[in-house]
Amino acid sequence: MSGEARRQQLIEVAIRLFSQKGFTGTTTKDIATAARVNEAIIFRHFARKEDLYAAILDSKASACCADVWLKEIEDAARRNDDETVFRLLATHTLAHYRDDRDFLRLMLYSALEGHELTKTFRDRQVRPVFEFMTTYIRRRQRAGAFRHTKPSAVVRAFNGMVHHHGLIVALFCPPESLGESEAEQSFARLIEITDEEAIENFTRLILDGLRRPDTAKSTTKTKGETKGNSLCHVSTKSAQTPKNLTGQTKNATSKNGTRKTSARK
Secondary structure (H helix, E strand, O other), X not given: OOXXXXXXXXXXXXXXXXXXXOOOOOOHHHHHHHHXXXXXXXXXXXXXXXXXXXXXXXXXXXXXXXXXXXXXHHHHHHOOOHHHHHHHHHHHHHHHHHHOHHHHHHHHHHHHOOOHHHHHHHHHHHHHHHHHXXXXXXXXXXXXXXXXXXXXXXXXXXXXXXXXXXXXXXHHOOHHHOOOOHHHHHHHHHOOOOHHHHHHHHHHHHHHHHEOOOOOOOXXXXXXXXXXXXXXXXXXXXXXXXXXXXXXXXXXXHHHHHHHHHHHO
């Protein structure tokens, strides 16, 4: 095995073990055993354990192509294509949840253990996207397209919806773990929503709240909404005043007024 191939193998083994046992629960000896190499081989490629963490981030940054999809979002932002900006952000975020469960577990362990990897990942992967989206929203507010509210709160709200959906599916109901029991199937039906439906509905929710009334545009209706069962579907019947109710109210007022007048007489 070439030196580069061996290095990549050690990275992949380390990710798997770290995601299963955490950083404090995994030793370089564990990694060497799983990779079927002498422990000295690890230190030949990574002088310190911290170097292995950095290599994991570099590997994952290359794999997820964050620079590429951020450029896609930037292109949509230059066109002021609000729907595409938010949809792309949600799409790539959820793809990361679905395509790399081990790294998701790794980051959760890292955060819970207060590991440096979390801060590094935040600064290199999360912060650039957050700063870009905040700047974009602020620019659209200055142009009069969006309501004036705190941009960082908007970004957090949208990311919160997307990440929550990704976590719920990954942690509680991944397709391969759902059994046939009534309880599990009932829970699956309770939170049933596809990634595509989540992306469409979350984008509508955030943009309908952001856009000014005179510039608001309705995004494309989702399949679920057309059937009347979308997460965003709200019946407007209760908000309407029946035609005969208005007349009855006026008549009642008129009669009351008449009674009061005659009483004075």
